[in-house]
Amino acid sequence: MPSGKTPAEVWKSARQSKPIQCVFRLLKAMAGKRERCMYCEDSHGADIEHFRPKTSYPNHMFTWENLLLCCTECGRFKGDRFPLKDGLPLLVDPTAEEPWQFLDFDPTTGNIVARFDPALGDWTAKGGVTVEILHLNSREALASGCMKTYRRLKALVESATQQPAPNPRELEKSLQEADDHGLLGWCFAGTGIHTEPFSTLRKTHPRAWQHLQDSYFSANKMPMQAHGKREHEEEPRAKGAKHAKD
Numbered sequence: 261m262p263s264g265k266t267p268a269e270v271w272k273s274a275r276q277s278k279p280i281q282c283v284f285r286l287l288k289a290m291a292g293k294r295e296r297c298m299y300c301e302d303s304h305g306a307d308i309e310h311f312r313p314k315t316s317y318p319n320h321m322f323t324w325e326n327l328l329l330c331c332t333e334c335g336r337f338k339g340d341r342f343p344l345k346d347g348l349p350l351l352v353d354p355t356a357e358e359p360w361q362f363l364d365f366d367p368t369t370g371n372i373v374a375r376f377d378p379a380l381g382d383w384t385a386k387g388g389v390t391v392e393i394l395h396l397n398s399r400e401a402l403a404s405g406c407m408k409t410y411r412r413l414k415a416l417v418e419s420a421t422q423q424p425a426p427n428p429r430e431l432e433k434s435l436q437e438a439d440d441h442g443l444l445g446w447c448f449a450g451t452g453i454h455t456e457p458f459s460t461l462r463k464t465h466p467r468a469w470q471h472l473q474d475s476y477f478s479a480n481k482m483p484m485q486a487h488g489k490r491e492h493e494e495e496p497r498a499k500g501a502k503h504a505k506d
């Protein structure tokens with residue numbers, strides 16, 4: 261690092277600079293009106309978090325793809341933790357991956373847990389590590405918030421299944437407004453598709469179901485494309501760190 265400063269010191273002095281303040285505002289704008297943390301989608305995004313920790317990956321300290329909006333709690337739990345397996349991150353990257361491929365929602369407790377992969381006969385390693393690092397299965401406020409959101413989504417879908425021909429666009433709008441915790445991904449791209457009342461909607465109203473699933477996937481392509489795709493093969497502690505210019 262220049263001037264003998266540690267990565268933490270470099271970041272601390274850059275954090276208040278205009279370019280980094282602008283990045284923070286942009287991340288909040290991209291997170292939507294709720295400005296939720298990109299890891300837990302429960303608490304308010306309070307700061308910029310480095311997906312690859314700045315201490316081990318100083319050359320990623322100012323890389324756009326490495327900067328996430330994060331709540332205080334997730335930031336504290338994650339800290340500098342960033343385990344790899346075969347050179348690839350074991351933490352779910354919320355900007356480049358569908359989290360519900362690796363995570364599951366437990367409707368009996370409200371907890372976020374690792375997703376079981378029947379092909380492996382085991383829980384996904386990435387899901388397990390992500391849950392463990394961020395304590396997603398033991399945060400009371402997170403579980404309580406997820407349960408409230410789940411009940412709202414469930415009630416809306418239950419009501420739709422009882423209608424002969426629910427309006428897919430109106431249903432989509434109501435579900436999006438009710439989804440405070442990103443659980444629509446679990447309903448339409450995760451194991452929720454096999455759970456009542458979502459599985460019933462899928463069978464009894466396939467067109468509405470298809471519309472909801474398509475709209476979920478198309479809506480979630482946009483932030484991923486805008487935020488770019490990460491490169492996963494770089495070695496930590498690479499030389500030639502870049503720094504923000506004030």
Ligand SMILES: [Zn+2]
Binds near residue numbers: 300301303
């Ligand atoms: Zn969080």
